[in-house]
Amino acid sequence: MRNTNSKIFLLILLGSLTAFGPLVTDMYLPSLPSMTDYFGTQASMVQLGLTSSMIGLALRQLFFGPLSDWYGRRPPLLVAMSLFIVSTVCCIFSATIEGFIFFRLIQGIAGAGGIVVSRSIATDRFTGKELAKAMAIIGAINGIAPVASPVLGGFLTDSIGWKGIFIVLLILGVLLLFSNLHFKESLSVDNRKRGNLKSLVSSFGIVLKNRRYVYYVLQMGFAMGVLFANISSSPFIVQQHYGFSAFEFSLFFGINALAIGLAAGLSVKFKNPEHAMFLGSVGMTMMSAVEFVILSNEYHFAVYEAVLFVLLFSMGLTFTASTTLAMDCERANSGTASALFGAAGFAFGGIVSPLVGLGDILSTTGLIFFVCSVCSLCFSVLAMNQTHTNLWGSFKCKMGPVTRFVFLRREK
Template structure:
């Protein structure tokens, strides 16, 4: 392992791209989701299962790669996960039936999980406290380009190729990421700090992490917030294109605008944290999430015009960045020697809850009301977790 300290931005760029694998696997083919449903002759809810399968793979794959990275280091598991992603992306493009596609998507998510879990683990290896919060915000700045660019690129690609071609494009992107992982990301976990004993003992760390109440409180707060985000990801192609009549290209622009909101909110929150503390900023983010999701639910009930609906949606999605940045930092700060396992628990919680939320929006056909109600319900669960499970950690209490 190199002992040199990579400059923060030089480290954030490749790690942000690796962390962006999750959004990339989900967002790139979103504009083609209605086309996929037609091509495979399946209803909306069935087509959305391809999102669910990918999220399940992204979640449970982190339970695999997180403990592995605590025992064997960060780099080798990352390379293995990218190889799985490459093969699964090719398999997605050749799927002829929905079961074949769902199987390939499950492994695609599994492969993409490595980048998500290991980017957080490497960050925790190198940073702590407010520095960790700022680095998470920087990761989100780079990572935020994925939800902005992926649907725009996907909408553009949809005009020239089918959804199968989009998965081949994703395979090509994975080849580039393999090169970056091999040449730009240094090992950050020294041998002396790695998990000792058998591989089974590495997975036992997960139990210790789950038993840590402050960690799980912040983990569940973020998890339910992100499940609302995934409900938006799964339902928005149908709501905005079929209900409001947007073209795939215009849908991509709306999706990109919300991605810009994520980046803006993350940067603002990271700059406020040194002054007010992560706990206070997290609480303010939850208040914004409650107000915005309430407006979104009301706009769905009243069949509001597109501009009104989009404004409520913008602030609902932007609030996720405030909460994800601060809740992740507060959760990870207490798990320095178990960063890989802790990151895995955050990931599996987030993606499992998201995989449940997506099909709910498609029951009876996706609608603005169904999407708004699901997002509101997820955000309310996040607030409940914050109030009754999370507690102000000692590391925060000592600062204030």
């Protein structure tokens, strides 16, 4: 009997687990108005269901990662999926908005298990180029799912309502539970950590001492800030400012999701992940500066959409690269590293999302795009300066005199 699953099974499972968190968070967004009427409450109370699930997704990753290092990958997955099924049933039958918000928090906690453990499984099973390809799939889904989930939810809301959407999530949870029952443990007993709560805290300290890993996490976090700024602002920009319908908005949302997926897939073609991360960060910075000007001066929609497509494509290049590099440099603590990596992404998204509504949404969104992109580029450069490989040679001859002067001074 085989002790490992096939590569195809693993990739399908990892992709499904990665998509699960964003589906839980975002798929019911188009049904928020109908939920307001159903519970007889204010829109802000219904939106707390989204906030609570993101809190659960962010915080619980910090625990699922170390637990998977101690007890293996399979037990936390089974617990997470079982908890998700129970919490989803409770969401469907919630009689009050307060109960719904609480069970959404539990849903987010359960969904976090799949996200964090999927990266650890990939690190257990794959190395080198195969790891980069696996992370490319995870990165592509991680970039597409938050964007595509509201589109799918928009189609479902009109036909089956908000409870129907949660029934769909329940079915997906059951399917994943059965899939996880067939998953064969990827972390051997000999490679598992031993410890208690104190060692849990110390494991985070060990990972955070790895400066290069921290730079990769921050690079990804600010890139996620760009993504969530777009998710939060684009419905208002496209529908209210440019006057498109909800259906037309869904089409453009899907096109932009395609940009992220294409970039994540193409990133593995680079000779080294650092190249993809650096070039993606440069592209993000350039395109966000242009988008800031476009939004501030209210240019035509076609110009806004074209630049946004390139901006998200550049961002997609960095997702796969930073994930691969971060996990590869913390193999000994992959569960903890994956937990911090995932929690940081949702934390940045949770911070940025409400900021786009401050002041004029057009100029504020453009400014957030630019600030997050510049910060992402800075941490990309810092991470590359930490590596011991000679990656700068291929860049220096192509850099302009000002950029070259900055790096030559740093090397001195």
